[in-house]
Amino acid sequence: MGDKRRRAVAAVGITALAAPLLVALGTAPAVAASGCSTQTGPYQKQVETFLGRPVDGKQSAADCKVIKAFQGKHGITPTSGYAGPVTWGVMDLMNKQKAVGTNPNKSGKCPVNKGRIACVDLTLQLSWIQDGKDLVYGPVPVRTGRNGYETRTGLKKIYWRHIDHVSSIYHVAMPYSQFFDGGQAFHSVGVSMWNPPGSHGCVNMTSATAKKYWALLHNGDDVFVYGRKPGT
Structure with a gap:
């Protein structure tokens, strides 16, 4: 052969x-x-x-x-x-997410004694803005950090906003960025909110949602992140 x-x-x-x-x-x-x-x-x-x-x-x-x-x-x-x-x-x-309806803080896990606050539920991949017990905006689906790049939990504050930000690490546009924990921020992206496996730590939003958050939040406003994203 x-x-x-x-x-x-x-x-x-x-x-x-x-x-x-x-x-x-x-x-x-x-x-x-x-x-x-x-x-x-x-x-x-x-x-x-x-x-x-x-x-x-x-x-x-x-x-x-x-x-x-x-x-x-x-x-x-x-x-x-x-x-x-x-x-x-x-x-x-x-x-x-659909089952949550218009009562995203039913569990009371996001503080209601802080006034205006942006809440992020990692488990359900939802975010909303509330003022005390009053829902101001949302809930809306978001895309948070993937395994190894988890969005960090806890009570934080928005400390820097940049409407035309570009990541110095990943060299991608991050429109309507509102930073609340180191390099982690709310910002818009051009992909589906259900696009796996997730972000590099930021809380991704649609353009419409990011613009709404930009209008409703300011430096010094509280952000509370809790739960655990599926798969992390």
Whole structure:
């Protein structure tokens, strides 16, 4: 057997061994030529329910198309239409955020004796502004620090504001920045608030929310961060 033929046979053998192993480990769901997963995910029924699809717990081309669109909108990768834990984790968080309604401080964890204060619930990835027990604005979804770059908890104060700030570390624009803990700040970003895995510590907001926070908050205003972001 020539060298080329031996190498070809070896490659085929390695591929044959690796492919089932990857599928068994759940790292390589089967994908059609269209780039759409043909494999039923572990959260298929939950994802189908969330997206208003017929709930049969079986992946279909129509299911995949809708799941892919959701993943693409929120920057979930791989964008293959597979109903995996990351996709369901985003949907589950959305459900929990919606359930909060207009009473985000029902637990009373954010201080009500500080006057105007911006609250950040890391567990639910929500923020709002209150004055005593009165809700001033929100709650709104936010995107906080990922694992290893967690947004630090505790009572803080806004100490510096810069409307056109650019990060000296990551060299990215941070419009409407309001710093409250070292390099951590409220600021707007151009990605989905549910885009995993999260920020480098800042509290990311939509442009509309960041502008509202800019108008409502000032240097010296309190900020209270509590809870723990899922996955950190």
